[in-house]
Structure formats: structure tokens, C-alpha cells
Amino acid sequence: MAVxxxxxxxxxxxxxxxxxVRAASMKPVKFNPSEIExxxxxxxxxxxxxxxYDNTFSAIHEGEIVKGKIVAITDDGIAIDIGFxxxxxxxxxxxxxxxxxxxxxxxxxxLESVENKEGQLVLxxxxxxxxxTWERVTKSYExxxxxxxxxxxxxxxxxxxxxxxxDAFLPGSQIDVKPVRDFDQFIGKTMEFRVAKINHPNENIVxxxxxxxxxxxxxxxxxxxxxxxxxxxxEGTVKAITDFGVFIDLGGVDGLIHITDLxxxxxxxxxxxxxxxxxxxxxxxxxxxxxxxxxxxxxxxxPHPWENIETRYPVGTKVTGKVVxxxxxxxxxxxxxxxxxxxxxxxxxxxxxxxxxxxxxxxxQMVDAVILSLDKENKKISLxxxxxxxxxxxxxxxxxxxxxxxxxxxxxxxxxGVFVELEEGVDGLVHIxxxxxxxxxxxxxxxxxxxxxxxxxxxGIDVEQRRISLxxxxxxxxxxxxxxxxxKAGTESSGKIVRIIEKGVIVxxxxxxxxxxxxxxxxxxxxxxxxxxxxxGDDLPLKVVEFDKESKKIVLSVVExxxxxxxxxxxEYVAQHKLPPMTLKEVASVVVKPVEIPPEVLSDxxxxxxxxx
Numbered sequence: 045m046a047v048x049x050x051x052x053x054x055x056x057x058x059x060x061x062x063x064x065v066r067a068a069s070m071k072p073v074k075f076n077p078s079e080i081e082x083x084x085x086x087x088x089x090x091x092x093x094x095x096x097y098d099n100t101f102s103a104i105h106e107g108e109i110v111k112g113k114i115v116a117i118t119d120d121g122i123a124i125d126i127g128f129x130x131x132x133x134x135x136x137x138x139x140x141x142x143x144x145x146x147x148x149x150x151x152x153x154x155l156e157s158v159e160n161k162e163g164q165l166v167l168x169x170x171x172x173x174x175x176x177t178w179e180r181v182t183k184s185y186e187x188x189x190x191x192x193x194x195x196x197x198x199x200x201x202x203x204x205x206x207x208x209x210x211d212a213f214l215p216g217s218q219i220d221v222k223p224v225r226d227f228d229q230f231i232g233k234t235m236e237f238r239v240a241k242i243n244h245p246n247e248n249i250v251x252x253x254x255x256x257x258x259x260x261x262x263x264x265x266x267x268x269x270x271x272x273x274x275x276x277x278x279e280g281t282v283k284a285i286t287d288f289g290v291f292i293d294l295g296g297v298d299g300l301i302h303i304t305d306l307x308x309x310x311x312x313x314x315x316x317x318x319x320x321x322x323x324x325x326x327x328x329x330x331x332x333x334x335x336x337x338x339x340x341x342x343x344x345x346x347p348h349p350w351e352n353i354e355t356r357y358p359v360g361t362k363v364t365g366k367v368v369x370x371x372x373x374x375x376x377x378x379x380x381x382x383x384x385x386x387x388x389x390x391x392x393x394x395x396x397x398x399x400x401x402x403x404x405x406x407x408x409q410m411v412d413a414v415i416l417s418l419d420k421e422n423k424k425i426s427l428x429x430x431x432x433x434x435x436x437x438x439x440x441x442x443x444x445x446x447x448x449x450x451x452x453x454x455x456x457x458x459x460x461g462v463f464v465e466l467e468e469g470v471d472g473l474v475h476i477x478x479x480x481x482x483x484x485x486x487x488x489x490x491x492x493x494x495x496x497x498x499x500x501x502x503x504g505i506d507v508e509q510r511r512i513s514l515x516x517x518x519x520x521x522x523x524x525x526x527x528x529x530x531x532k533a534g535t536e537s538s539g540k541i542v543r544i545i546e547k548g549v550i551v552x553x554x555x556x557x558x559x560x561x562x563x564x565x566x567x568x569x570x571x572x573x574x575x576x577x578x579x580x581g582d583d584l585p586l587k588v589v590e591f592d593k594e595s596k597k598i599v600l601s602v603v604e605x606x607x608x609x610x611x612x613x614x615x616e617y618v619a620q621h622k623l624p625p626m627t628l629k630e631v632a633s634v635v636v637k638p639v640e641i642p643p644e645v646l647s648d649x650x651x652x653x654x655x656x657x
Contacts, residue, residue, distance in 0.1 A: 106155055109172050114149045117142075124153055124167055132167035139169055152176070177208045181249060185239035193251065194234045198227050205237065205251055212237075218252035221261065222283055222293065222321075264296030272331050272338065277345070282322045290314045292326055292340055299338035301326060306342050308349050308382025310368050317342070349382035350423055357383075357425070361415045362432070367405050375401040377413060377427055385425030387413055394430045394437060395469025404429070437507045440470070444502050444512070449519060454496045462488045464500055464514055472512030474500060481517045481524065481596075482557040484543070484550060524593050527557060531598050535588045536605060541580050549578055551586065557598065561586065565601035567618075568626045568634065577621040585617070606631050 112126035121133045122145070134153060136142060145151070154171035184191050193205040193212060202215040216224060218240065237251040280292035280299065289302040306317045318324060330339035357363065357379070365377035365385070374388040387405075389398040398404060405411055413427040444450065444466065452464035452472070461475040479491050492498060503513040531537070531553070539551030539559055548562040561584065563571055571577055578584075585606070590599035606614050611628050618626055 106157055108155055109152050109175055110155050111150055112153050112167070114145060114147050114151065116147060117145065122169075124151070126153065126155070126165070126167070128158065128165055130165050132165035134167050134169050173209070177210055178247070180208060181210065181239060182242060185242050188238060190236050190238055190256065191251075192234060193237050195230050195232065198231060203227060203230060205235075207237070207249060207251065210249060212239075212249035212251045214251050214253065218250075218254045221254055221257050222281075261296035268294060268297050269333075269336065272328060274328055274331060276328045277325060278328065279323060279325050280340075282318050282320055282324065285314050285318065285320060287313065290318055292324070294338070297336075297338065299326070299328070299340040301340045301342055305329065305340070305344065308343050308346065309380075310378060310384065343382075349380060350420060353383065353420060354418060357415050357418065359415050359418060362412060363415060363427070364410060364412050367407055367409045367411060370401050370405075370407060372400060375405050375411075377411060379425070383425070385413070385415070385427040387411075387427045387429055391416065391426075391428035391430055393469065394433065394435055397471070436470070437510060440505055440507065440512070444505065446502050446504060449499060449501050451497055451499050452514075454492050454494055454498055457488045457492070457494065459487065462492055462498070462516075464498055466500075466512070470512070472500065472502075472514040474498070474514045474516050478503070478515040478517055481520070481522055482555070484558050523555065523557065524596055527555070527598070528591065528593055530555065531557070531559075531588050531591050533588050533591055537586050537588065537600070539584055539586050539600065541578060541582045541584065544574055544578065544580065549574065549584075551584060551600065553586075553598065553600075559586070559588075559598035559600045561600050561602065565589070565603050567621075567623045568603065568630050569624045571623075577623060582621075585613075603631060603634050607634075608632075 110126045112124040112132070115123040115125045115131055119136070121135045122139065123131045123133055125131050132153070139145060151169070152172045153167040153169050154175060156168055156171065157166040160166050181191070183189070191207060193207040195203050195214065196206050197204050202213055203219070205212045205214050214237070216227060219230065235253055236256055237253055238255050239249060240252040240255065241250040242248070278294055280294045282290055283293040283298060284291040289300050290306065292299045292301060303311055303314055306314055311317060324342065325345060326340040326342055327344050328338060329341040329344060331337070363379050365379040367375050368378045368384065369376040374386050376384050376386055378384050387401070389401055392398050392401065392404050411429065412432060413429050414431040416426040416428045416431070418425055450466055452466045454462055455465045455471060456463040461473050462479070463471050463473055465471050476485055476488055479485055479488060483491070485491060498516060499519050500514040500516050501518045503515045503518065505512050537553055539553045541549045542552045542558065543550040548560055548566070551559050551561055553559050563574055566574070566578065584602055586600040586602060587605040588598060589601045589604055590597070602617070606617065614626050614628060614631060618624070
């Protein structure tokens with residue numbers, strides 16, 4: 045049967061109707077076209093005839109699935125009659141079962157258009173199959189029915205599933221309750237799914253396998269939760285690792301091992317102890333029935349490392365451990381997992397002054413130490429590094445006897461003295477009062493500087509406190525024994541101003557000794573501002589008015605010197621320092637009064653108690 049490609053309109057059929065109707069009423073006679081009588085139909089007759097013609101077609105609408113009968117099968121397609129004015133041609137490629145079809149078979153097709161731009165009926169078998177499958181998928185979504193599908197390929201974010209011939213999307217997060225790291229292992233597998241979402245406008249389908257697992261696990265979870273109790277030992281799988289702990293799958297219910305319950309020892313990150321998907325044995329240490337929270341422990345299944353520790357690590361035992369933490373006051377050493385000890389900075393070296401443990405050890409370093417003390421109750425161990433070597437201070441008294449002289453190197457200057465290194469790691473202090481017999485030193489920097497080589501004498505050694513007291517001035521004899529003759533009261537001398545203070549001036553006398561001239565002994569009249577009349581470097585004529593060997597002080601006076609001198613000497617002194625005029629009589633009438641010596645004038649300054657050797 046040939047397939048008619050043209051479409052005859054209803055008007056054309058009606059125009060032909062008079063001929064067909066008349067021909068049908070005649071008896072079989074010889075036909076003569078010239079004898080045909082033509083006439084016009086009335087409006088009523090025309091309407092009845094049109095209605096009769098319209099009833100020969102089925103009521104069909106675009107966008108619906110309709111039934112049709114196969115009229116013919118050709119190499120190009122299959123002609124299908126759906127009861128419309130014309131037949132539709134569907135491509136062969138839309139029929140996977142073409143060998144099972146024959147003319148006269150009734151099939152379903154989708155009516156896409158009653159008339160395309162070429163005036164033809166447009167049908168689709170493929171679209172009809174899709175719509176029927178879409179209806180089934182929609183129904184399974186509404187009812188929650190479980191469907192089967194085959195995973196065909198991997199795409200970004202998940203997998204593609206062949207679901208009844210339609211492509212559905214399986215997100216990676218909906219494959220399993222556990223994180224999936226290898227998607228490719230599922231390709232080619234047929235699995236059960238539940239339709240999770242349908243987008244009708246875009247005809248997208250999202251499925252989930254995870255919800256089926258969760259449903260099964262919910263049943264298991266109820267059974268597991270009902271049987272849990274503290275102290276119960278279970279087997280689980282590492283599900284997730286975080287900074288604060290590890291989540292364990294107990295077969296439908298999750299529990300948490302906090303990082304502090306992974307090991308008796310120090311743990312920086314849980315990944316040091318367990319790995320993902322690892323099967324481990326844990327114990328329930330707490331269970332909150334209200335919040336359904338399960339706290340698990342791993343270390344509780346292992347013996348406590350402090351058990352019998354006094355027998356394994358008695359005091360005096362030499363141990364080796366790893367530096368696991370550094371603090372300002374010392375280094376923590378891990379002797380074994382769960383057992384740490386502290387090496388205080390004072391126990392690191394016999395001789396070196398350690399300000400921070402990083403000067404000797406570093407994180408992760410293996411070090412040797414000795415057990416100094418053990419506090420099992422508070423779980424504290426004191427360790428020492430310096431005890432591995434002989435105490436050099438025990439031999440210092442023999443090597444550095446008191447009053448012995450040595451040379452050292454100035455390592456540090458402070459307000460109260462100088463630290464001198466006698467040998468590597470052995471320092472002593474020269475107090476500021478022991479730097480000079482004769483100078484009034486305000487700061488050690490006036491006499492020495494870092495790196496200077498300095499001769500010292502051992503004044504004392506305190507082995508227990510690890511302190512050595514040194515002296516520099518004691519290297520030479522005390523000159524004050526001879527100063528008693530050179531600077532007895534009434535002796536005339538001269539001195540150069542080396543320092544100006546509020547109550548007078550300090551002068552340097554012959555033999556390098558310092559003396560003090562009170563402001564009242566510089567002139568007859570009151571000197572309001574000493575710095576206006578006297579300057580460092582000025583030479584002054586002087587007479588000793590007081591000498592004290594014990595307190596090492598010499599007090600001098602210009603006024604006493606000028607007594608008995610000529611007026612010319614007085615005038616010269618007044619002119620040199622721009623002082624008010626003084627007469628010989630005025631000078632002679634001055635009486636020397638007891639003078640209070642300022643502390644800064646005394647050469648021997650009391651040492652600071654915190655740094656006494």
C-alpha cells in the first residue's frame with residue numbers, strides 16, 4: 045500500500061461530495077458525463093454533509109499519546125493511521141523492535157503536531173515511550189517505590205543511571221552513607237534506587253541509593269541503641285577524621301572518639317593513630333540516650349602506661365625520649381607513649397645560663413636524660429640532662445681557690461657590676477664597688493666594655509648557688525693605706541673637677557684618687573648654680589679638711605686653702621670663676637663645719653642583695 049503524502053482538506057472533500065453521492069444512487073448504466081446534473085446544496089444540506097464528514101475523524105490533540113494502526117512499513121519509516129485526515133510517518137530508528145511489527149498492528153505514538161510546515165502529521169514513537177516511562181518514574185516518586193537502574197558513566201559531581209531507559213543523576217553524596225572516594229567502582233553495576241527529585245520542566249530525574257541504606261540502618265540503629273551500655277566493647281569502622289576526633293560507624297549508628305581518648309600519649313592529630321575505613325575495636329565510655337550521642341574510647345582498651353612505673357623507671361634511671369613540647373621554663377620529653385617528663389632549663393647545663401630550652405634542644409629531637417624524681421599520683425616526672433656529665437662546680441674550688449688571680453673576658457655589663465667569663469660556661473660577677481679603689485664609678489661602662497680582657501681575683505665561690513664573686517681592684521694593693529700620710533687633714537693639694545653634683549664637685553687628686561669639695565667650701569658667698577662658675581676640667585687649689593680610711597673619703601676645701609694666702613691669690617681665684625669679691629679678712633673668718641657626704645661620693649657602694657655572690 046502506498047503512503048499518500050498530500051493531505052486532502054475538508055472543503056475539497058465536500059466539493060467532491062455531489063459527484064460521489066449521485067454516483068452511489070444510480071443503477072449500473074452506461075456512464076455519460078454530459079448527462080450529469082449539477083445543482084447547488086442548501087445551507088442545511090451542506091452543514092449535515094460536513095458534520096457527517098467530520099465524524100469520520102477521531103478527536104485528537106497535540107502533545108498527547110494516541111493509538112494508531114500500522115498502515116505500511118517501508119525502508120524510511122512506518123506509516124501510521126491515527127484516525128486523522130492523513131497518515132503520519134515515523135522513522136524506523138524509533139522502533140527498536142521493528143522485526144516484531146506488522147501492518148495492521150495497533151501501537152501508541154506521540155502526537156507532536158497535526159501539521160508541520162510541509163502540511164504533514166508529525167508523530168513520534170520514541171517520545172511516546174519516553175512519556176510512558178516518565179509516567180512510571182513519576183508514579184514511583186509519588187509512591188516512594190524502589191526502582192532498579194544501571195550506572196552507565198561518571199560525570200561531574202556524581203554518576204548517570206539508566207532508569208527504565210531514561211538518564212537519571214545520582215549525586216556523589218547520595219551513593220552511600222559513608223564518603224565515597226572512588227566513583228568508578230560503581231560503573232556497570234545495577235542497583236536499587238529511590239527517586240529523590242523530579243524536575244518536570246527540564247525533565248530531570250535525581251535518584252538516591254543512600255536513602256535506602258539509611259532506612260535499613262534506622263532499623264539497625266534502633267536495635268543497636270537499645271542494646272548499648274557503658275563499658276561495652278564493639279567493633280567499628282573509621283567513618284570520618286576531624287581535628288577534634290574520629291567518627292566510628294558501629295553498623296548503623298555513629299560514635300565519636302575524642303582526640304584525648306585515642307591514646308594515652310600526646311596526639312597532635314587523630315590521623316596519627318587511625319586511617320579512614322580502618323576497622324578498630326572500641327569501648328563505650330558514655331551514652332546519652334536523650335541526644336543519642338555515643339562517646340567511645342580506644343586508649344581505654346590498653347593498659348595505663350603509669351601502672352608499675354616506679355619499677356620500670358626508678359629515680360636515677362637513664363632514659364631516651366623525644367622532645368614533644370617546648371616552654372619558656374623547659375622541655376617536655378616523651379619517654380614512651382603516654383609518659384612524659386620535664387627537663388627544667390636549670391637541669392640542662394651545669395655551666396651555661398639557658399634562657400630558653402631551644403638553645404639546646406629542638407622539637408622532635410631524641411635526647412638522653414636521667415630520672416630525677418617521680419610523682420605517680422600527679423603523673424609528673426622530673427628529668428635532667430646535665431646529670432649525665434660530672435658537675436664541674438665540684439672541682440671549681442680546686443681550680444679557682446679564693447684569692448687566686450685569673451684573667452677573664454667581660455661578657456655582660458649591668459648597673460650593679462660586670463660578668464666575667466673565666467672559662468666556657470663559668471662566669472663570675474665583679475660588683476661595681478670592686479672595680480676601683482679610688483674612683484667613684486656610677487656604671488661599669490666607665491671602666492670596661494664587652495670583650496675586654498680583665499684581671500680578677502677570686503673573692504668567693506658558692507657551689508650550691510652556682511655563684512662566683514670576683515674582684516678587680518683587689519688585684520692591686522689597697523692604696524688607702526698610703527693615702528693616710530699623703531692626704532691627712534691640713535695637707536694642701538690640687539685637683540681637677542671630674543664631676544659636678546648638687547652638693548659640690550668631685551675632683552681627681554694626685555695618685556688617681558677622688559675627693560669631694562662641698563659647695564660651701566668653693567666660695568664665701570652661696571653659689572646658686574655650681575655649673576655657672578665651675579666646669580669639668582677646672583683645676584682647684586685645695587686643702588684636706590677630712591680623711592676617712594674606712595669609708596674611703598677625702599673632703600677638701602678651697603676656702604681653707606685660701607686662708608693665709610695673699611689677696612692677689614684670692615682675687616685671681618674669684619676672677620677665674622666669676623665669683624663675688626672676697627677679702628682676706630672674710631676668708632679668714634670662715635669656720636669649717638661638719639659636712640654630710642652624699643652617697644654617690646663614697647667609693648665603696650653596697651652591693652645589690654639580689655646579685656650578691
